[in-house]
Amino acid sequence: MRKLLILVIFLKICSCKEVNSNKKITTKDNLELINIYNDDQNERKIDTIDWHNLHRNDSIRRIRVQQLLDSGKIKTGKDYARAAMIFQHARDDSVSYAKTVELIKKAIAIDSTINKSLYAAAIDRYLLSIGKPQIYGTQFFKEEGKPWIQENYDSLKVDDQERKKYGVKTLKEQKEALKKMNNQ
Numbered sequence: 001m002r003k004l005l006i007l008v009i010f011l012k013i014c015s016c017k018e019v020n021s022n023k024k025i026t027t028k029d030n031l032e033l034i035n036i037y038n039d040d041q042n043e044r045k046i047d048t049i050d051w052h053n054l055h056r057n058d059s060i061r062r063i064r065v066q067q068l069l070d071s072g073k074i075k076t077g078k079d080y081a082r083a084a085m086i087f088q089h090a091r092d093d094s095v096s097y098a099k100t101v102e103l104i105k106k107a108i109a110i111d112s113t114i115n116k117s118l119y120a121a122a123i124d125r126y127l128l129s130i131g132k133p134q135i136y137g138t139q140f141f142k143e144e145g146k147p148w149i150q151e152n153y154d155s156l157k158v159d160d161q162e163r164k165k166y167g168v169k170t171l172k173e174q175k176e177a178l179k180k181m182n183n184q
Contacts, residue, residue, distance in 0.1 A: 027075045033068060036061050037082040040089060058089045062096065077111025080104070084118055088125065097126035117167030128152060136168045140181065148181040150174065 040061055043054055065086045068074050074083055084103035090096030100122035107114045117138075124134035134150070135157035142148045160170040169177060 029076050030068065030073055030079050033065065033074060033079050033082050036064060037085060040086055055091055058086075058091070061086050062090065077107045077109075077114050080107035080110060081114050081118065084122065088118065088122055092129060094126060094129035097122055097129050101126055115167060116165065120163070120166035120168045133157075136163055136166065137171070137174045138168060140178070148178055150178065 040058070043049070043057060065074075065083050069083060074080060080103050084100045084107060087096045087100040087103060090100075101119065104114075104116075104119045104122055108116055108119065120136035121138040124136050124138045127134050128139060128151075133152045133154040135154055137150055137153055137155060139150065140148050141151045155171055163170055
């Protein structure tokens, strides 16, 4: 009887190991980060944005996302892309823009299907924030009563092939878009 019980326990243990070894381990997107990202995006979709509150909330979101990063709770490509977008919404902050570049590069390395346009936008914002010209042409500016412009832009630093690689319009398309933005 004792031998039969040991045999049953042994078979049970072996069958559990086999079942567990056949399970596909999947990493799921961080639900808290999804909510933070959705809040970030939704706060920008309203007609009249309270810029003071938006900047305060952006700062709070960046702090929490950094905590999630530090605790290793961000694992998937989509999570890194969401985290990158949160840092992209810093205001004239080269450290946050550099963090955006780091995060979106990691997102793309993990998941090649991630939208790569944030990489180009982050590079441009970072360069502008340290007083250097943008190179992809993703940043447009408008002062009250003046037309839209692409300020401080070294359009020869990268070619159209690289722009396309990162989901950015070609130089010709950028010029056309600028004309449309200025109703010309």
